[in-house]
Amino acid sequence: MKRRGGPQIFKATRHKHHRSQKNAEPGKDHSVAEPETLQLLIEGLSEQGAGVARHKDRPVFIAGALPGEQVEVKIQGRFRRHDEAELVSVIEASPDRAQPSCEYFGRCGGCQLQHLAEPKQAKIKHEQLQRRVRAAGFDGELEVIESPFFAYRHRARLAYSRGKFGFRAANAKDVVAIEQCPLLSDPLNQTIQQLKSLISENVPDTVSLECLLSESVATFSPITETPVGVLFRVQSFGKKGSRPDKRWVARLSSELPENLCLFDIEDDAGKSELSEYQESAGDSALQYQLTENLALAFTPADFTQVNPLVNHAMIATVCEWLNPEAGETIADFFCGLGNFSLPIAAKGAAVRSFDLGADMIARAVKQADFYELAIDYLCCDLFDAKQTPSLRGISKAVLDPPRAGAKQLCEEIAQSRDLQKLVYVSCSPASLQRDLEILSRGGFKIKAVKAADMFPQTHHQEAMVLLSRD
Numbered sequence: 001m002k003r004r005g006g007p008q009i010f011k012a013t014r015h016k017h018h019r020s021q022k023n024a025e026p027g028k029d030h031s032v033a034e035p036e037t038l039q040l041l042i043e044g045l046s047e048q049g050a051g052v053a054r055h056k057d058r059p060v061f062i063a064g065a066l067p068g069e070q071v072e073v074k075i076q077g078r079f080r081r082h083d084e085a086e087l088v089s090v091i092e093a094s095p096d097r098a099q100p101s102c103e104y105f106g107r108c109g110g111c112q113l114q115h116l117a118e119p120k121q122a123k124i125k126h127e128q129l130q131r132r133v134r135a136a137g138f139d140g141e142l143e144v145i146e147s148p149f150f151a152y153r154h155r156a157r158l159a160y161s162r163g164k165f166g167f168r169a170a171n172a173k174d175v176v177a178i179e180q181c182p183l184l185s186d187p188l189n190q191t192i193q194q195l196k197s198l199i200s201e202n203v204p205d206t207v208s209l210e211c212l213l214s215e216s217v218a219t220f221s222p223i224t225e226t227p228v229g230v231l232f233r234v235q236s237f238g239k240k241g242s243r244p245d246k247r248w249v250a251r252l253s254s255e256l257p258e259n260l261c262l263f264d265i266e267d268d269a270g271k272s273e274l275s276e277y278q279e280s281a282g283d284s285a286l287q288y289q290l291t292e293n294l295a296l297a298f299t300p301a302d303f304t305q306v307n308p309l310v311n312h313a314m315i316a317t318v319c320e321w322l323n324p325e326a327g328e329t330i331a332d333f334f335c336g337l338g339n340f341s342l343p344i345a346a347k348g349a350a351v352r353s354f355d356l357g358a359d360m361i362a363r364a365v366k367q368a369d370f371y372e373l374a375i376d377y378l379c380c381d382l383f384d385a386k387q388t389p390s391l392r393g394i395s396k397a398v399l400d401p402p403r404a405g406a407k408q409l410c411e412e413i414a415q416s417r418d419l420q421k422l423v424y425v426s427c428s429p430a431s432l433q434r435d436l437e438i439l440s441r442g443g444f445k446i447k448a449v450k451a452a453d454m455f456p457q458t459h460h461q462e463a464m465v466l467l468s469r470d
């Protein structure tokens with residue numbers, strides 16, 4: 001993977017200003033008619049990776065600005081509790097400002113932190129996590145699971161729109177055409193090169209596609225060729241009558257290079273255009289090695305942990321912290337394909353696992369049967385109080401919810417008598433703090449916290465927290 005080296009420069013990458021989706025009030029125009037130009041001092045970095053300054057006692061978020069910098073900005077959006085501004089220039093740069101390695105940085109929606117020196121990125125994220133867990137009552141030191149800063153991802157979600165193939169821009173509407181991405185493994189970058197010309201030659205530029213790519217993870221096994229799986233979804237954005245045209249679907253599927261495994265071409269309701277082809281691709285063409293003896297069979301549509309190296313350390317941590325033993329029952333909430341369930345069950349405990357994804361649960365059941373492991377998988381909505389499973393007889397649990405967290409489930413766990421030990425795996429510091437506060441009201445104490453550097457160069461965070469009642 002080529003990276004541009006050279007000395008650091010102190011020039012800001014121009015980040016396009018993107019209006020906050022989260023705090024937007026429906027029907028309200030938050031834009032500023034005549035944007036004011038200001039000079040501001042950046043005081044911190046938000047959990048979304050924007051510089052934070054204060055103006056007239058209101059926080060101002062500025063993408064591309066770094067703590068300690070004096071910057072010129074234009075206020076572009078006014079929200080109830082904050083303003084958002086576009087970075088015009090950096091007047092005095094931070095010594096931590098770095099040359100972004102990727103030419104698409106600032107336009108592509110994937111990375112937010114390439115302009116910040118790598119050790120400092122990790123340090124700031126750890127401090128943000130430390131503040132969250134301290135607010136929830138933990139005053140110990142964080143441990144860290146480290147990751148390489150590049151080439152760490154085994155899967156990617158690309159898009160094709162108006163003839164461009166690449167990643168969604170930060171505004172999520174446009175597509176930024178790319179040649180390669182420094183966060184992806186080499187086989188995924190080679191696949192992008194192969195698909196780029198194939199798609200542009202065969203798919204009309206009036207069609208919008210989502211393209212999911214996944215590479216097998218063969219860390220502990222001697223697989224020499226790592227297959228890459230591809231799944232296309234036609235996106236109609238609510239337009240009627242935009243079913244894929246059989247002619248380009250046939251061309252795309254027949255001309256796909258042999259080293260790639262085509263899982264499907266679907267319409268945006270998930271209906272297959274290639275049912276016979278999907279069968280021949282098979283459910284187990286992709287394998288994600290979890291430990292030396294266990295692997296998941298998966299498809300590009302499944303949730304898998306994007307950074308295998310960090311995931312392997314997380315699995316080891318879950319097993320070490322929960323210390324599963326024969327005779328006990330351990331729950332795996334938000335289990336996906338059984339990333340934690342399989343290694344826990346392999347240690348001898350009975351496992352009860354829960355997830356909303358019916359397809360993933362079906363594949364997880366097959367995999368547990370293949371290894372003859374005692375795992376009960378159940379498909380349920382853990383955000384719905386009526387579907388919360390009984391916690392009776394469960395002494396330990398791991399929960400790994402999506403960004404929204406697990407408020408409903410944590411309220412149930414806080415009231416349960418049997419559950420004594422928990423590992424909470426989180427990808428959102430804000431919902432983690434809220435849920436830890438609920439659990440601490442239920443008598444749980446935080447015993448250890450690990451920051452898992454799962455997503456370098458981006459604002460995303462992953463954390464692991466061990467809680468117990470003793």
Ligand SMILES: C[S@@+](CC[C@H](N)C(=O)[O-])C[C@H]1O[C@@H](n2cnc3c(N)ncnc32)[C@H](O)[C@@H]1O
Pocket residue numbers: 303304305333334335336337338339340354355356357380381382383384400401402427
């Ligand atoms: C962060 S992933 C973790 C998956 C798994 N633990 C792993 O390590 O691969 C979150 C999982 O939560 C599941 N999920 C999302 N919303 C859910 C809900 N309301 N109820 C149950 N599961 C849900 C998703 O299907 C996904 O598998």
